[in-house]
Amino acid sequence: MDAPVRWALSVLGGPAGPSAEVELVKDRPWSRVWRIATASGPVWLKACPPLTRHEVLLLDALAGWEVPHALVPLAVEPDEGWILLPDGGPTVREVPLPPAAAARRWAEVLVGYARTQRATEAHADDLVALGVPDLRPATLPAVFAGLADRWAPEALAVLSRVSEEAAELTELGPSPTLQHDDLHDGNVFQRGGRPFDWGDACVGHPFASLLVALDVPELREGRAAAREAYLSAWPELADADAARAVELGVRLGRVTRAHSWERALEAWPDPPEDYRGAPGWWLRTLLD
Template sequence: MPTDARADESLAPDWRAESDSWMAERLAALGGRSTGPVRTVRVRAWSILRQVPTSTGVVWFKANVPGNGFEAAVVEALAGWAPDFVVPPLAVDPDRGWLLSPDGGPTLRAAMADRPDPDRWAELLSRYAELQRLVAPHGDRLVGLGLPDLRPGRMPAALADLLADPTVILAAPVRAALVALIPEYDRWCAELAADGLPPSIQHDDLHDDNVFVGGERLRFFDWGDACLAHPFGTLLVTLNAAANRFGFDPTGPELARLRDAYLEPWTGPCGRAGLLRSVRLALRVAKVGRALSWRRALAGATDPGWQAALGGPPRIAPEHASAVGAWLERLTEPEPEPG
């Protein structure tokens, strides 16, 4: 990933020095040292990504807005429960939401730049389902680490909260349609809560650029949008991303194949008809989760401490500023069904 000298300059010097010092201390504690300057790779309104060359290879530093600061502790926990599925961190500071990680190798997107391969997406989805099944028993522990609790039983209240939030801008007809949808949304959530599938970590931004292919197996990263939720909600972003990446028809057999690759590890006590019904419901319910994720990120961007790190209020693109309302508007529309 290329660096941008302007990104370094955009950060407050005091914060930059503080994070540099923390990285140096953590590296020294591990018996390593930097072999070059720290460079800022990317500054977004909700996260900062930096890198430093060291005696053991490139190391990556990530900081999140306060509402997403759980990522550091969650990645550390995932590395304990499922070390083959993530990049175990070198150090974390849960209080500040700082994460220090070794280089994970190329992303799946970079590895497929010349020849995109849907089979690798099928592998991605199947492997992610394995991770969800492995982590499901630890849901309460993840919530204790700060992971947002968006289990189906909590989602009706979450939708009501969004509709009552004066910062969420909705056209009057959209708001009316959402209010009319509340009883049906409540039924969807109740049905998902009773389908027998365990809530688990839901990445909520799973696509080919958030997966490493370094080593023998795919490993997942960038957990700042994650939540504890019905596991199938992960398909909302991933299937849409695959459709855009390959130009697939959202209702076509190619996406159905990817969906089925994800569902295969879940077969067993649940019949296929039940699994497909849960997919349909989870794709609708998860749109509220996406709205909550954007609200959390945008609210964090207004935090005084975060803005002090950035050297002032961040610039937020119009499509990001309107994302909460856009996801709620999508809730009024059926999600295309592959197959």
């Protein structure tokens, strides 16, 4: 029996002891996930390697800070990178709706997610101290330069533009927050609209999340309405500033996507051919 499973069963005890049904449902270089059947319903065990171990500390911290819309762990073992989570039910992707209803649902997801982000503004430094990657706008020129040097040297042609845009985004605001960086309909529970799978998360400009979040199938209709619903969480921003911050946040979000892909590939000895150049692909989109 795997060590994370032994730990989880010891935490659960009682009806979910050694005779509990345990199923490995995901085995990836950046995490392993088991479904554990208990008398009161399933729970989920996630084991994170060193490159994504910050997810365990992150979820534990969000629970301690009572951040809204965050899934509260049942137990954590931060030194090992293990976390035991309650069942969140089906994902948004698993519960299809007609286009208009789906768009309204996704707008509600974004409103809830914005509340999560606003609640973490005051904790940006704390999150970085926990190991969550620091990809705040001020860091992005140096991050971009390093990534481009390794993955897409031709993208260095836009380094000065990236530097200018990062400085403008810092000036526009809003403050850096927790940024999921892979907020799609397969990473959000239908019940409560709560995001999960925070392994790609970083501390960055909140609007960088919209790179992925406004491109989900849920938004075949109503993309503009979903965007406005999300932005309503920042009423202090003038409309023109908010629009420009979204434009820049989405554009520079390509740097954070390249960074998260690089972290994933570091743990993947033999990735599929389609994924091997993902960081470079994201960086080259900045040339468009």
